[in-house]
Amino acid sequence: MLVRNFSIIAHVDHGKSTLADRILEKLGAMGERDKRDQTLDTLELERERGITIKSTPVRLTYHRPLREDGTGGEVYTFNLIDTPGHVDFNYEVSRSLAACEGVLLLVDASQGVEAQTIVNAYLAIDNNLEIVPVVNKIDLPAADPQGAAQELEDVIGIPAEDAVFASGKTGEGVEQILEAIVERIPPPPGDPQAPLKALIFDSFYDAYQGVILFVRVLEGTVRAKDRMMTYSNGKSFEVDKVGTFTPGLIVAEELSAGSVGWIAAGIKDIHDAQVGDTITSKDQPTTDPFPGFKPAQPVVFSGLYPTDTEDYRKLREALERLKLNDAAFVFEPETSEALGFGFRCGFLGLLHAEIIQERLEREYDLDLIATAPAVVYRLTLTNGETFETQNPAEFPTRDRIETMEEPYIKLSIMLPEEFVGPVMQLLQERRGAMITMNYVGKRVELLYEVPFAEILYDFHDRLKSISRGYASMDYEQIGYREGDLVKVDIMVQGETVDALAVIVHRDKAYSLGRKIVDKMAEVIPRQLFPVPVQATIGGKIIARATVKAYRKDVLAKCYGGDISRKKKLLEKQKKGRARMKNIGTVEVPQEAFLAVLSTDE
Numbered sequence: 266m267l268v269r270n271f272s273i274i275a276h277v278d279h280g281k282s283t284l285a286d287r288i289l290e291k292l293g294a295m296g297e298r299d300k301r302d303q304t305l306d307t308l309e310l311e312r313e314r315g316i317t318i319k320s321t322p323v324r325l326t327y328h329r330p331l332r333e334d335g336t337g338g339e340v341y342t343f344n345l346i347d348t349p350g351h352v353d354f355n356y357e358v359s360r361s362l363a364a365c366e367g368v369l370l371l372v373d374a375s376q377g378v379e380a381q382t383i384v385n386a387y388l389a390i391d392n393n394l395e396i397v398p399v400v401n402k403i404d405l406p407a408a409d410p411q412g413a414a415q416e417l418e419d420v421i422g423i424p425a426e427d428a429v430f431a432s433g434k435t436g437e438g439v440e441q442i443l444e445a446i447v448e449r450i451p452p453p454p455g456d457p458q459a460p461l462k463a464l465i466f467d468s469f470y471d472a473y474q475g476v477i478l479f480v481r482v483l484e485g486t487v488r489a490k491d492r493m494m495t496y497s498n499g500k501s502f503e504v505d506k507v508g509t510f511t512p513g514l515i516v517a518e519e520l521s522a523g524s525v526g527w528i529a530a531g532i533k534d535i536h537d538a539q540v541g542d543t544i545t546s547k548d549q550p551t552t553d554p555f556p557g558f559k560p561a562q563p564v565v566f567s568g569l570y571p572t573d574t575e576d577y578r579k580l581r582e583a584l585e586r587l588k589l590n591d592a593a594f595v596f597e598p599e600t601s602e603a604l605g606f607g608f609r610c611g612f613l614g615l616l617h618a619e620i621i622q623e624r625l626e627r628e629y630d631l632d633l634i635a636t637a638p639a640v641v642y643r644l645t646l647t648n649g650e651t652f653e654t655q656n657p658a659e660f661p662t663r664d665r666i667e668t669m670e671e672p673y674i675k676l677s678i679m680l681p682e683e684f685v686g687p688v689m690q691l692l693q694e695r696r697g698a699m700i701t702m703n704y705v706g707k708r709v710e711l712l713y714e715v716p717f718a719e720i721l722y723d724f725h726d727r728l729k730s731i732s733r734g735y736a737s738m739d740y741e742q743i744g745y746r747e748g749d750l751v752k753v754d755i756m757v758q759g760e761t762v763d764a765l766a767v768i769v770h771r772d773k774a775y776s777l778g779r780k781i782v783d784k785m786a787e788v789i790p791r792q793l794f795p796v797p798v799q800a801t802i803g804g805k806i807i808a809r810a811t812v813k814a815y816r817k818d819v820l821a822k823c824y825g826g827d828i829s830r831k832k833k834l835l836e837k838q839k840k841g842r843a844r845m846k847n848i849g850t851v852e853v854p855q856e857a858f859l860a861v862l863s864t865d866e
């Protein structure tokens with residue numbers, strides 16, 4: 266069988282989905298929606314809410330046209346593997362790419378190379394993939410196809426003359442793309458007789474079949490009834506079914522070296538067989554697993570509390586369900602003096618956190634208070650003990666700490682030359698250190714090392730507003746560096762509120778404390794009495810604001826009015842109070858817990 270395994274990578278909005286649909290249409294595959302329904306039917310998947318079927322790879326058949334010289338006419342099987350499009354999921358992207366021999370690297374002809382173009386291209390280069398550069402959207406009036414091709418050469422070193430020019434909208438160039446896939450992307454290597462070696466590049470949980478693994482078989486063959494083993498932990502399972510994606514999940518007799526398909530083996534826990542791990546044969550294991558396996562590791566943590574304490578059990582059940590399908594999501598019970606019983610949850614990044622929180626609220630109908638997201642700090646104490654903490658409430662006092670380290674990222678930004686000054690200033694404010702700066706025509710690529718905590722909240726918004734939307738960014742985690750960090754506590758009405766504590770660099774403690782108390786004074790509803798809000802470090806007050814007394818006035822307005830009107834007004838006030846927590850006698854809304862996230866402007 267003639268096979269090509271490939272993926273499409275691009276900066277957001279450069280037209281990946283549109284081009285993929287065009288290719289599917291050209292090769293006579295069904296639309297995305299039909300495919301999904303079929304997937305569900307084939308596997309009798311649980312249709313209940315809360316289970317999202319990930320976009321599966323697509324298996325396509327390409328009949329190569331016959332040429333005048335008598336060549337062509339062969340039939341190829343294409344496996345098109347989808348990749349997630351956000352930096353939170355870059356590890357998954359890199360594993361999906363590892364399942365391929367080549368990629369189509371898409372660049373919008375009117376935008377040129379952007380930050381994600383570069384980062385994705387390097388993920389492909391790191392995986393030794395053949396890159397087919399595609400300059401897309403050439404139908405646009407503002408398109409500069411040659412300029413975009415030249416940028417690919419200047420920035421990434423891909424020869425401009427290799428570019429295929431196309432439009433996912435008009436379909437122009439799609440035939441050339443299909444030919445380039447055949448001619449330039451190598452066929453998958455591998456020996457079907459060798460010991461089994463398969464890479465897990467994605468998975469999802471199904472209530473009937475257990476975890477369904479998406480795999481690329483690199484060596485050997487796998488069939489139903491085989492004893493398989495996950496390499497990293499030595500756990501073994503009997504294979505129930507294997508299959509391909511044609512177009513839903515179709516059962517097949519076997520998967521052999523070079524193929525892309527799925528395996529169901531009654532795996533109950535998604536942590537037993539994680540993305541990036543190697544599947545091998547229990548009886549005849551490979552000695553050479555696929556390199557680079559990293560168990561999913563959350564890097565951002567936040568507390569989630571039900572606004573109604575009665576919902577605690579419901580929240581736990583919902584979290585357990587979400588975890589079944591998501592190896593990167595972790596949680597454990599946590600108690601806060603201010604918020605009561607809740608959970609400390611770990612995510613791959615802010616987008617991942619938002620997705621989970623939204624699902625909890627929408628699909629499980631829960632009202633939640635979320636505390637400000639925090640990164641994971643590494644501490645060495647004066648007694649020699651070392652530990653990691655992501656919970657500001659647990660941060661020890663300064664006199665007990667010997668050294669403190671915080672996570673750093675390598676940040677890559679593409680932007681027009683004219684915005685370089687203000688963006689460099691922003692990076693300086695965020696404690697960034699420049700690695701390099703490259704000119705690409707009239708645009709600039711900035712590479713910086715920045716503390717992860719500094720870009721966590723509002724950095725992307727600020728970058729976009731400073732550059733009037735023209736700058737793009739991407740990043741990767743690069744390990745830990747020492748930092749002079751302090752814990753800022755927040756007091757409401759003289760009481761320290763544990764759930765509001767934040768960790769921050771010493772140089773920024775004052776301005777952050779100011780920002781938080783001002784924001785809180787703004788969002789806490791006025792009470793019958795004035796409420797002081799203070800920021801403190803080690804008990805010393807660094808900023809203070811007051812919520813003025815108010816409620817009297819609301820009632821005063823209807824002085825002499827009938828009592829029902831007063832009641833209505835109070836009702837109204839009460840409604841606006843959904844998603845609030847009582848701290849002492851003061852009601853604090855969700856917004857206040859996220860005061861630290863409000864922008865600097």
Ligand SMILES: Nc1nc2c(ncn2[C@@H]2O[C@H](COP(=O)(O)OP(=O)(O)OP(=O)(O)O)[C@@H](O)[C@H]2O)c(=O)[nH]1
Binds near residue numbers: 281401405431432433
């Ligand atoms: N003129 C023109 N517009 C296009 C073309 N391809 C895509 N678009 C438009 O560009 C926008 C983004 O296209 P998508 O295919 O959704 O881009 P994407 O890269 O998949 O975006 P994400 O899924 O958000 O990463 C849409 O508004 C498309 O209609 C093209 O070839 N020509």
